[in-house]
Amino acid sequence: QLNAxxxxxxxxxxxxxxxxxxxxxxxxxxxxxxxxxxxxxxTGIGEHGHLILAVGDGADVHQLRKLRDVAIALIEQRRGR
Structure with missing residues (x-):
């Protein structure tokens, strides 16, 4: 039993x-x-080397921020386990 x-x-x-x-x-x-x-x-440079324009094309900046928020949420979720 001790072994088990x-x-x-x-x-x-x-x-x-x-x-x-x-x-x-x-x-x-x-x-x-x-x-x-x-x-x-x-830097304003995207993953594929494309220039990210904060003015006029805020969608790219918004998307990067969303991805960053998802990654932060994942860390917070793991920390809470």
Missing amino acids: TSQGIQSLRANAEAGINDSVNTANNALQQIARLNVQLH
Whole structure:
């Protein structure tokens, strides 16, 4: 019985470590995306090298901000777990 309990605890630990690893990877990916989006918003250069015009074509800027907000929300969701 002690052996079975030990195996159960090891399984729980492995599952917890896998969950933590998944959350950290998700957060890191989201942070990298936020950094790229911030650079694009700051420089005015989009992902494919196109100029983003804040005036006259605010849709591109709006879309980048929306993507950044989604990434931030994902981090907040993971943090709350």
